[in-house]
Amino acid sequence: MQTTTITPRWLDAEQQVIWRAFLSGTNRVFTELDAELRRFGLDLGEYEILVNLSESPDHELRMSELADRVRQSRSRLTHTVGRMEAKGILVRNACPSDGRGVNARLTEHGYALLVEAAPYHVESVRRALVDVVDPADFEALGRAMVAVVDAPAAE
Amino acid sequence: MQTTTITPRWLDAEQQVIWRAFLSGTNRVFTELDAELRRFGLDLGEYEILVNLSESPDHELRMSELADRVRQSRSRLTHTVGRMEAKGILVRNACPSDGRGVNARLTEHGYALLVEAAPYHVESVRRALVDVVDPADFEALGRAMVAVVDAPAAE
DNA sequence: CATCAGTGATTGAAACCTCAACATCGCGTA
DNA sequence: TACGCGATGTTGAGGTTTCAATCACTGATG
Numbered sequence: 001m002q003t004t005t006i007t008p009r010w011l012d013a014e015q016q017v018i019w020r021a022f023l024s025g026t027n028r029v030f031t032e033l034d035a036e037l038r039r040f041g042l043d044l045g046e047y048e049i050l051v052n053l054s055e056s057p058d059h060e061l062r063m064s065e066l067a068d069r070v071r072q073s074r075s076r077l078t079h080t081v082g083r084m085e086a087k088g089i090l091v092r093n094a095c096p097s098d099g100r101g102v103n104a105r106l107t108e109h110g111y112a113l114l115v116e117a118a119p120y121h122v123e124s125v126r127r128a129l130v131d132v133v134d135p136a137d138f139e140a141l142g143r144a145m146v147a148v149v150d151a152p153a154a155e
Numbered sequence: 156m157q158t159t160t161i162t163p164r165w166l167d168a169e170q171q172v173i174w175r176a177f178l179s180g181t182n183r184v185f186t187e188l189d190a191e192l193r194r195f196g197l198d199l200g201e202y203e204i205l206v207n208l209s210e211s212p213d214h215e216l217r218m219s220e221l222a223d224r225v226r227q228s229r230s231r232l233t234h235t236v237g238r239m240e241a242k243g244i245l246v247r248n249a250c251p252s253d254g255r256g257v258n259a260r261l262t263e264h265g266y267a268l269l270v271e272a273a274p275y276h277v278e279s280v281r282r283a284l285v286d287v288v289d290p291a292d293f294e295a296l297g298r299a300m301v302a303v304v305d306a307p308a309a310e
Numbered sequence: 311c312a313t314c315a316g317t318g319a320t321t322g323a324a325a326c327c328t329c330a331a332c333a334t335c336g337c338g339t340a
Numbered sequence: 341t342a343c344g345c346g347a348t349g350t351t352g353a354g355g356t357t358t359c360a361a362t363c364a365c366t367g368a369t370g
Contacts (some may be wrong), residue, residue, distance in 0.1 A: 007171040008274035015285055018297030022284070023203075025300030026181050027226050043356095052228030064318060071182050076357060080321055083356090098316045100365045106229075108267060120162035129177070132306040140295030143175030144288040151287040198326095219348060233312090255335045255348040275345055305315060 019069060029128045036124035040117040045072060046084060047121060050106070051113040059106035062095060089113060136148065190212035195272040200227060201239060202276060205261070205269040208245065214261035217250060219232045243267060259306060 011019060033044050048070040053059050061069075067077045079089075081104055084090050088112035106114075128149030131140065166174060188199050197205075203225040208214050216224075222232045231286055240243050244265035250256030261269075285293065 006274040006278065008160040008277055009281060011280070012276055013283065014297075015293075018293060018300070019285070021297050021300035021304060022184075024226065026304075028303050062318085067319095071179065071228060073358075075321085075359075079356075080319090095318095097320080098366075102319065113224055119161045122165055123161065123162055125166070125174060126164060127297075129308070130166065130174070133302050137172075137295040137302070138173060138298040140292040141299045142176050143282075144171075144174070144292040144296045145176035147288050147292070147331060148180040148183050148284055149176060151283070153184075227350065228328075230329075230351085237350095250348095251347080253336075257349065275322075295360090 032128040033121070036120055037117065039088075039120070040113060042113075042117060045070065045076075045080060046089075047114075047117065049084065049104075050079075050089070050110060050117075053104060053106045054111060054114055056126065059111060061105075063092075063102045063104060070085050086112070114120050186236050186290050187283040188276070191275055194275070195268060197268075197272060200225065200231075200235060201244075202269075202272065204232075204235065204239065205244070205265060205268075205272075208259060208261045209266060209269055212278065216260075216267060218247075218257045218259060219270075239265070 035044065036041055043100060052066060052069045053061055063081070064074065066081075067074050070077070070083055072080070081090065081092065085092060090104050090106050093103050093105065095103050118128065119146055133141065171301070185199065192198055192202050202219065207221055207224045208216055218236070219229065220244070221236075222229050225232070236245065240247060243262055245261050247260050248258050248260065249299065250258050253282060
């Protein structure tokens with residue numbers, strides 16, 4: 001019998017430091033954003049839903065399309081959208097062109113909430129990340145994250 | 156009456172692109188890591204607990220110290236450690252030098268689990284981030300994250 | 311037209327996290 | 341010694357996410 005053994009390619013000391021800074025730094029950023037959004041009764045996941053709807057025609061989007069854009073599972077999105085609907089932030093309607101589909105659409109109140117929260121949100125993004133990082137490093141960060149997203153999916 | 160009005164300093168187009176890449180990229184990295192760790196019945200939060208205990212004398216750490224290192228609330232850590240204890244990964248003992256304190260210590264089984272999972276974990280860190288990013292950009296990423304962590308806390 | 315595999319969305323239970331309240335203990339001070 | 345504030349951990353309730361199962365509909369195939 002033979003097991004597939006892995007010879008670990010450990011990170012070197014510097015990579016290790018960078019990796020741990022990544023863990024701490026991302027944690028710090030998201031903690032800060034959530035703290036700011038909480039003042040509007042939102043979290044980052046809900047805020048991204050608002051943004052994506054607001055950028056779509058009629059402030060409306062199919063659930064599945066929305067799930068892809070905010071990187072949430074369909075199930076999670078159903079639950080979250082259900083709560084947001086209960087708060088009057090958006091409404092759901094059957095999709096006219098596809099009997100399986102459901103459209104989520106911002107209400108007036110939901111759009112007003114986004115308009116109100118957005119300036120504070122962008123300020124927290126600056127405070128936590130954009131304004132504290134050297135501009136050249138910030139651009140490199142962008143390239144790095146694009147490379148991550150564009151990397152082929154694991155098997 | 157007068158309200159404090161904010162003149163939003165919106166992100167410019169390029170900053171916007173980088174910010175969204177950051178959201179997608181970090182999500183991609185953490186999704187990949189969790190998927191790999193799930194094969195060992197762990198998530199990233201639990202894995203970081205294992206790592207921090209394993210790097211400490213006697214594989215043991217005060218709960219509060221551990222909470223700081225893994226950036227989890229005390230409450231969350233109590234719950235998580237409780238579940239890990241139930242699985243036999245670690246044990247809790249009263250701290251001899253401080254009646255309030257509790258030490259968490261890895262069991263043999265817990266350490267063996269870490270030893271087993273670590274090579275796959277590091278491989279996923281490489282696959283998701285380290286190996287797909289240009290080395291110079293990776294270093295810049297490190298500087299950026301250090302700047303984020305070192306930034307003064309918001310009021 | 312009948313079937314059937316695939317897609318879109320939801321459901322409910324279990325697992326997990328958050329939040330506020332609480333219990334306990336250490337330490338400085340009078 | 342007694343007081344009281346601050347720190348350490350835990351608890352349980354309530355809210356959120358995950359996971360697998362399910363329902364409904366579409367489109368293709370025979």
